[in-house]
Amino acid sequence: MPELPELEALRIRLAPRLEGNVITAATVNPKKAHMLRYPVEHFANELPARRIVSxxxxxxxxxxxxxxxxxxxxxxxxxxxxxxxxxxxxxGDAPVPATEVFTIRIEGRQELRYLDFRDMGRIYWVSDCDREVPGWPALGPEADSVPEMGLEVFRKRLRRFRDELKDLLRNQEFLAGIGNAYSDEILFEARLLPLRRRASLKPKEEEALYEAIPVVLKRAVEAILANPNYDESKQDRSFMAVHMKGGKTCPRCGHRISQLGSNREPLNFCRGCQL
Ligand SMILES: [Zn+2]
Structure with missing residues (x-):
C-alpha cells in the first residue's frame, strides 16, 4: 500500500504535468464504478472544463x-x-489496462489513469473534505511535519497514546501517512522493538523516534526519485532495511531479521540491534 513517501514522490512527479491544466474529459470503467463514492454520471459530467490547481x-x-x-x-x-x-x-493512444478505474484526459493529449488491481481503493469527489471524506477530521499532522513540530510538542503528542509502537506509528490520528512498511523502517532506524509499549519509552528513546521519522521518510522519497527505472505501478521497496526482509541479514548488526505476521502483511525487525 502506498504510504507517505510513495505518494509524495508521485506528487512530485505528477504535479508539474497536471497543475494548471484543464481536464477535457473524464470516463469511468463501468465494471469498477462501485469504487466511486459518488454517482458516476456526476463524475463524468462535472470534471471536464475544470482546471487542476493543486x-x-x-x-x-x-x-x-x-x-x-x-x-x-x-x-x-x-x-x-x-x-x-x-x-x-x-x-492518449497507450492501451488501457483492464485494471483501469477511471481516466481523466488533460489538455495536451495526456491521460491520467487510476488503476486498481485489488478494487479496494476509495475515490471521493467532494466540495468539503472534512465533511465528505470519512476519517478526514481525525487525521493527525503529516508524518513529515515532525521537525516543524519540534521535540517538545512531539513528546506531548506521543504521550497521549498508549499503543505498542508499531500500532502507534500506523495510527493515522497520531501522525498521518505511515503504514506497515515505513513503521518497520522507522522503528529500525530508532533502534526500538515494535511491540514495546509507548509508556515504556525513556526520554532518549522518544527523541530517537522523533529523529528517525523524518530521516526514514526523506531518505525513501529520495530513493524513489533517484531510481530512473522506478515503476510506480510496481512499488519497488528494495531500498528498505528490514521491511519484507525476514530471514535476511540485518544491514546494521548482521543478526537475522525477524518476521511476525503474514507474508502479505509482515512485521519485520532485528532482535540484534533494536531494544
Ligand atoms: Zn540488527
Missing amino acids: LVQRGKHLVFGTELGGGGSPRWLVINPMLGGRFQIVG
Whole structure:
C-alpha cells in the first residue's frame, strides 16, 4: 500500500504535468464504478472544463484540487489507493489496462489513469473534505511535519497514546501517512522493538523516534526519485532495511531479521540491534 513517501514522490512527479491544466474529459470503467463514492454520471459530467490547481498528499490520500473558470467552485478529487491502486500518466493512444478505474484526459493529449488491481481503493469527489471524506477530521499532522513540530510538542503528542509502537506509528490520528512498511523502517532506524509499549519509552528513546521519522521518510522519497527505472505501478521497496526482509541479514548488526505476521502483511525487525 502506498504510504507517505510513495505518494509524495508521485506528487512530485505528477504535479508539474497536471497543475494548471484543464481536464477535457473524464470516463469511468463501468465494471469498477462501485469504487466511486459518488454517482458516476456526476463524475463524468462535472470534471471536464475544470482546471487542476493543486496536487497534495494528505495521509494516505492523493488530493487533486480543481476549480471552474476564474477560481470558482473548488472541488477535490480525493483518492486513497489502499492496497492495489496505482496512477499512470500516458499519451492518449497507450492501451488501457483492464485494471483501469477511471481516466481523466488533460489538455495536451495526456491521460491520467487510476488503476486498481485489488478494487479496494476509495475515490471521493467532494466540495468539503472534512465533511465528505470519512476519517478526514481525525487525521493527525503529516508524518513529515515532525521537525516543524519540534521535540517538545512531539513528546506531548506521543504521550497521549498508549499503543505498542508499531500500532502507534500506523495510527493515522497520531501522525498521518505511515503504514506497515515505513513503521518497520522507522522503528529500525530508532533502534526500538515494535511491540514495546509507548509508556515504556525513556526520554532518549522518544527523541530517537522523533529523529528517525523524518530521516526514514526523506531518505525513501529520495530513493524513489533517484531510481530512473522506478515503476510506480510496481512499488519497488528494495531500498528498505528490514521491511519484507525476514530471514535476511540485518544491514546494521548482521543478526537475522525477524518476521511476525503474514507474508502479505509482515512485521519485520532485528532482535540484534533494536531494544
Ligand atoms: Zn540488527
